[in-house]
Amino acid sequence: MFRKRERIEIKTPAQLAVMRQAGLVVARTLALVASEVRAGITTAELDEVAAESIRSEGALPSFLGYHGFPAHICVSVNDEVVHGIPGARVLSEGDLVSIDCGAIVDGWHGDAALSVPVGSVAPELLELSRVTEQSLVVGIAAAVAGGHIGDIGYAVEQYVRSQGPYGIVEDYVGHGIGTAMHMSPSVPNYGRRGEGPQIREGMALAIEPMVTLGAADTKVLADDWTVVTADGRPAAHWEHSVAITADGPVVLTAL
């Protein structure tokens, strides 16, 4: 799980300031895309909104071309957990849609995701999204210098478990971020306090709980990207990129 020999990139305050600019591009793009989510829109149309937003900010999309990914955002609907490819799919009233976005400014990455209801959705879906978002908040609060990466997963897991019989996806995890989107260390959404690499000032971590209404098991569709729950139950996904500073965690991808 934890790749001990890989060094973890440490950023200067000036570098974190550039990451904040990338994070703001992501935050503004996600807010714009989320405001366009409605029944009748296609996921490809949401991708166009994201593309124009990132371009107009003078930034570059992290996702486009990443291992061949063909779009600017991931749009994952209902039982899709992450990595959904925008396309002809039309959103319907009652869907829960995860939107994941990454942007690059001067070589530095930002990465964040949120889940958005389409119109009126089932209360259990709203609660799933709330629990997932709040588990992210709790995980961020545990990302403090001197602690360990396992403290974050522990906090996320304990919170989710306290809320009900949810599934916590283990097949995909958060990650270090900086001069690349995905860097060491892995940041699981489960774990034990004191486990894993020590958290140090100058690190940047993308924390991203993926929580389901059923089991935690996932599978990948024939498009080789879209991750769905194995049992077909809905999932939610929330993510922020966070800088570790002497004053505590600073969310780089919040407005």
Ligand code: MG
């Ligand atoms: Mg992401």
Ligand code: MG
């Ligand atoms: Mg990420």
